Amino acid sequence: MKIGNVELKNKVFLSPMAGVTDLPFRLICKEQNCGMLYTEMINAKALCYDDENTKKMLKIEEEEHPVAVQIFGSDPEYMGKAANIMNEYPNEILDINMGCPAPKVVKNGDGSALMKNPKLAAEVLTAVVKNSEKPVTLKIRKGWDDNTINAVEIAKIAEECGISALAIHGRTREQYYSGKADWDIISEIKQNISIPVIGNGDVFTVEDSINMLEKTNCDAIMIGRGAQGNPWIFKRINHYMQTGEILPEPTIEEKINTAIKHLGLAVEEHGEYVAVREMRKHVAWYLKGLRNSARVRDEINKIESYEEVVSKLNGYMQDCLTLE
Numbered sequence: 464m465k466i467g468n469v470e471l472k473n474k475v476f477l478s479p480m481a482g483v484t485d486l487p488f489r490l491i492c493k494e495q496n497c498g499m500l501y502t503e504m505i506n507a508k509a510l511c512y513d514d515e516n517t518k519k520m521l522k523i524e525e526e527e528h529p530v531a532v533q534i535f536g537s538d539p540e541y542m543g544k545a546a547n548i549m550n551e552y553p554n555e556i557l558d559i560n561m562g563c564p565a566p567k568v569v570k571n572g573d574g575s576a577l578m579k580n581p582k583l584a585a586e587v588l589t590a591v592v593k594n595s596e597k598p599v600t601l602k603i604r605k606g607w608d609d610n611t612i613n614a615v616e617i618a619k620i621a622e623e624c625g626i627s628a629l630a631i632h633g634r635t636r637e638q639y640y641s642g643k644a645d646w647d648i649i650s651e652i653k654q655n656i657s658i659p660v661i662g663n664g665d666v667f668t669v670e671d672s673i674n675m676l677e678k679t680n681c682d683a684i685m686i687g688r689g690a691q692g693n694p695w696i697f698k699r700i701n702h703y704m705q706t707g708e709i710l711p712e713p714t715i716e717e718k719i720n721t722a723i724k725h726l727g728l729a730v731e732e733h734g735e736y737v738a739v740r741e742m743r744k745h746v747a748w749y750l751k752g753l754r755n756s757a758r759v760r761d762e763i764n765k766i767e768s769y770e771e772v773v774s775k776l777n778g779y780m781q782d783c784l785t786l787e
C-alpha cells in the first residue's frame with residue numbers, strides 16, 4: 464500500500480506510544496517485519512525551541528524506514544514551524560496526534576482536545592500540510608465523549624485539508640483505554656473518505672487483525688499494546704496474510720533472547736542507568752504468562768546493572784527449560 468508517495472512493505476504498523484516506541488523498541492519491531500514504525504509523540508513547541516531531549520527522541524536509524532514521526536500541539540503557527548523543521552529529518556511521514564487523552568496534554572487543548580474544536584483542528588492540519596514536504600497523516604479518536612462523537616466529521620475535514628491517511632482508535636477520550644474499541648467507527652470513516660484508513664484498537668492476536676480488516680475494510684492496521692513484549696505479532700500477522708498459516712507463538716528462548724537484545728540496544732541508546740530502569744516494563748511484558756515470572760520480574764525491578772539483568776534472565780530461561 465501507499466501513503467502519499469511512500470510505498471509501504473506491508474500494512475501492519477506499530478502505534479505511536481509515549482514511553483514505549485523509542486528507537487530500541489522500534490528496531491526490535493522492525494526486525495519482526497513491522498510495515499511502518501511510529502515514534503513517540505513529539506511536542507511541536509519543544510521542537511521549535513530546539514529542546515535537546517526532544518531532538519534526542521528524533522534519532523532515526525537507517526534500518527528503520529519507513530518511519531512516521533508524530534507531533535502534537537494545537538497552535539497552527541508552532542505546528543507549521545515544527546512541520547518545516549521536520550523536513551530536514553529522514554522520516555518519510557509526518558503524523559499529527561489528535562487522540563492523546565492525558566490530562567497534561569488536553570489541558571492545553573492538544574491531543575484529543577483538538578477534536579472538540581473542528582475549526583482550529585482544520586487550521587492546524589492546513590498549517591502542517593502547507594509546511595511539510597512529506598505526506599502528513601492524522602491519528603484521532605472516536606470523539607471526546609459519548610455525547611460528542613465526531614470522528615467522521617474530523618476525518619472529512621482532514622481529507623479536505625490534504626491529509627494523506629487517517630488512523631482511528633475507536634474509543635472516546637473519556638474512555639481512555641477502558642471498554643472495547645468500537646470498530647464500527649472505523650468502517651463508517653472508511654465509507655466517508657477516500658484516503659487510506661488505518662484501523663486501531665484492541666488488536667492483540669493474528670485473529671483480531673484479520674477480523675478488523677474484514678469487518679472494517681480498513682487499508683492497514685496499527686498495533687499498540689498488542690506489540691508490547693510481543694514484537695512477533697507483526698511477523699505472525701504478515702505470515703498469515705501471505706500463507707493462511709498461523710505461526711507458533713515465540714518460544715521462551717526467543718522471548719528471553721529478544722528481551723536481552725532489546726536491553727542491549729536500550730543501553731547503547733540511553734546509557735545503563737536509564738536503560739535498566741526503562742526496560743523494567745518491557746521485561747515484565749516479555750515475561751508475561753511465563754511460569755513463575757512474577758518472582759523474576761520483581762527481582763529484576765530491583766536490579767540496577769545491565770550484567771545482572773542479563774544474568775537473571777539467562778538463569779530464569781535455564782530454569783524454565785529444565786522444567787519443560
Ligand SMILES: Cc1cc2nc3c(=O)[nH]c(=O)nc-3n(C[C@H](O)[C@H](O)[C@H](O)COP(=O)(O)O)c2cc1C
Pocket residue numbers: 478479480481482483503504533560561562563602632663664665666685686687688689
Ligand atoms: C503507553 C501508551 C502510550 C501511548 N502514547 C501515544 C502517543 O504518543 N501518541 C498516540 O497517538 N497514541 C498513543 N497511545 C495510543 C496508542 O497509539 C493506541 O491508539 C491505543 O493504545 C489503542 O491501540 P491498541 O489497542 O493496539 O493498544 C498510547 C498508548 C499507550 C498504551
